[in-house]
Amino acid sequence: MRSWIKSGSPWVWLTSGGVSLALLAVLGLLCLIGWRGLSYFWPAPVYQWQLQDDNGAISTLIGERYDREQVPLETVTEAGINFAVDGDVVERFLVKTGNREYVPLDFRWVWQPQVLSEAAPTSLAVIERRQNGNFYGEIVQLQYNGSRYQDDFIGQWLPKAVAYANELVGKAEAMQRHEIGSLNYQLEQLRLARLGEPDSEQQRQLERQFKALEQQYQQQESKLFKLRSQASRDHLLVRDMRGELVRINLADVVQIHFPNAMSFTDKLKHWGGNVVEFVSAEPREANTEGGVFPAIFGTVFMVLLMAVVVMPFGVLAAVYLHEYAGKGWLTRFIRIAVINLAGVPSIVYGVFGLGFFVYVLGGSIDSLFYSEALPNPTFGTPGVLWSALTLAILTLPVVIVSTEEGLARIPNSVRHGSLALGATKAETLWRLVLPMASPAIMTGLILAVARAAGEVAPLMLVGVVKLAPQLPVDGNFPFIHLERKFMHLGFHIYDVGFQSPNVEAARPLVYATSMLLVTVIVGLNMTAIGVRNHLRRRYRHLDS
Template sequence: MDVTATSPYVTQASATKSRVRQTDLRSRGEPFVWVLGGTLVFGIVMIVGFLVLVAWNGIATFIPEPIAVVTTTNGTVIAGEPSRTDVFKPDDNTLGALSPDVRAAISQNGGLAGRTLYRVGNFDLYGEDFRWVTDFDVKTVSYPKDMVYVERLEWGPFIGAVKAITIENQVIDGLKLDDAQFVKAHDEARARWARIHEIERNEIGAVNAKVDRARLSVRKAELDSGRDSPAYEHAEAQFEQVSADSHSAYDRLTAEVQELRAINDRSSVTFVDIGGREKAVPLASIVRAYAANDLGPLEKVGVYLSRWGEFLADEPREANTEGGVFPAIFGTLAMTLLMVVAVAPFGVITALYLREYAKQGRLVSFVRISVNNLAGVPSIVYGVFGLGFFAYVLGGSIDRLFYSENLPNPTFGTGGLLWAALTLALLTVPVVIVATEEALAAVPRSMREGSLACGASKWQTIRNIVLPRALPGVMTGIILAMARGAGEVAPLMLVGVVKLAPNLPVDGIFPYVHLERSFMHLGFHIFDVGFQSRNSEAGKPMVFVTTVLLITLVAVMNAVAIVVRNRLKRRFVGSQF
């Protein structure tokens, strides 16, 4: 009988090989590492792609474009800036009116045809800002050098040619927009317009505010002491004196405004559109005018930088689709700083109590869970709470106690900068509390024990040992709060943000800081221009450029906070034991 002997080593190797083959893929980490890495890369690509898209469309908004003069097959002539191109599918009626060659070309292209959207401007003449031109309707396209692009204070841009330039009631033949004489006259006219704006906005506003304060003093004396009291008579006499002085100042300022306007009315530019219709534009109403098809590289850069300067430093016009956004920049920055001032101490104090003083138990755990859940409450709910509690309850009480003479017109009993900042402080306080608690927990226990062993009290230990070393973590929470609060829009729509704020929260009128005033915000400005403007096509470029500005503003504020946090980290590096 044959007996085949099997080596034990061979058997063991076969068993090991079998076990390797049967190993579950889920027990190996490499595939999941690749999945996690791929997910990270995908997220980074999406973020970078979003930033590139916004930056590309926003930064290119102010680049001056050439003006095309398009002649169509039916003899219609239009002039405008090419805005964007698109493809569409013509309907049967449109195809039936085309020649066989054009229909064949469209059929070969899958039934699709191209078209271009031109910004034709001249809304006061045409009743529209943009016009589509299909590719099969285009006969010729030219770029005449005499076509000018005019940015006006009203009615949007004008596109056409210069017919006549009048300066001081004299028509000057042969004068061009880039001649020194025209540039000087335009600068002087714009300076007079700025002076008129300054008088009407600030100086006359200050006179009216002075009269209003005197009037309210009379009302307050009447409410406090009655009409027969000496206080009322004194207040009424002061009001009469202030009114007389104010009338004199008002007449002087009004006379100056009328004189400046009369001078500006003597200078104008007469333009003619591509169809031959004329339009006289006062020289002071021209913000910027240039021959779009005759600009050199340096001149294009000048126009581009001039538009950026206007965007950052001036007020909006034309339903926020043109002009600047300085009030929105100021309002966003002021609201965010006020929010930080409110949320930082409240969040830090709450975290200190929960971590250092409160007895750990079910109640503290419930409070922590509630704080974490607050971070998931929809922001519009905070807006409703801010309107109901801050504006109506707290603000209404303040009005009744300190501003009764203003009633029924509310002072603090309506939306304003202060209530908006406090509302967003409530929205972001959970972030600060959680970050501060984590920072406090990260301070080594040995440092607390060493301080207590040296005779320091618990508060002295917290103030001199724990808090300084937890500040970098606290700054992290504040950075996250700023990033979220600066971009919130929904609650602000209920507690103070407006489409156009006539006055800034800080000005030269006593008491100089007006926290009760409504304000503009970059986030709401984006919403308003993109979805509430008269023409969405005209507002689309402003949406992108305002988004770029908002991202930049948040990044700058966060960068400053990060620099402070890093300095705090370096200050205490190596001090732990």
């Protein structure tokens, strides 16, 4: 036994066991996030309950069962609620009621002893709307294209009516985003140009262009109002849980489905459509409904911009420290400073970015090049460029250390042989040393991307917002607008999970967005790992 302990085998088993437990914990966490996130998009059944309160009044409740729990009978009695039940616990379940305009709460707890009956009629519809969340009820009448449909005819014409209304709404939104958005951008640029020009022929020419654009704007606005009016033509009459008929305009409807009448195949198709919509659509209802495409785009765009900035500076700094700098106290001090920078809290980088990049550098750019737009800042305000630069400084130590380690693994005999054959030091670095160190450089990039994609604290100060009206990339010159604010998946998780007024509705979105953020980070890292492996195969002959 003593010899076995001295051999070191127990420590090997202990280490492997710890690593295995850590891997199982990570995989379990990812599976939990994936299950809770993906199950959010599955069409849940809709129930109709008959309830009786303490006074004997009977009411109807329609909604989805979200959660259930067992409450000790003693706790219920202490709360002043008395139920005649067998056993020591009372069951209650959480119901999503929707119908936000007519019901005080989106979610309510229902005690099982209050339930007189429970049913899941196939006629109950879930109406997903652009505002005010879901609406639950029974569709009584459809008005479409000047005709009214009831009973069996509703199922025949309802998909066509909803698709037609969504098509018109989509055209209106596309027109507002592209044609009208482009005209607004051009009008703003002309307005600023007029402010910078004195009274001259150039000023009068700008005035004529401005009036021509205003006429185009009025024409596009007239088309937009016509599309909105046409989309608002049709509507539904729905009987809600109160027994009253409610009119719902089809222009406000995203989709309608009948979960209690759907087969497994129908539910699977609906689930896939919801996942696609979540990834490709824009958020609604204070980020608690709709999709997260702007946040995905902002995260990937900011990380790629950060990588473009940090890689050259990190590699140049590492090459200087290892290949050119002397071995004196200054070099040691710089290395110690680089290592210590890796341990600085990220929020400190955010404060630095806000003070230096936004106020000093951005304010100077506005004073020199965008003075006509002042006091409204152009670059002197948080934006995606300053966010990328801040995260580039945050991840710079990782790239420097990783690159320097890669350079240190290259034998000096390789350098000496190249120099002996007549190559200069710069040629040796460019053609021999850097290609051999490229896998280590890509390792630094992988670590930098993994950290930058998950950072939230500094971004809250230098560019990220709850809802960005425009993407950093559009069809207006110069096409890439680095001064704009952007959305980020990490901040979206924080906002939905901790700032949402409706916690129960936002909780599933936290899991879904977390799963998506992990997927984006893994995708970026796998891309970098693929490039690193390609570089290893390409320059393997140099190692030999």
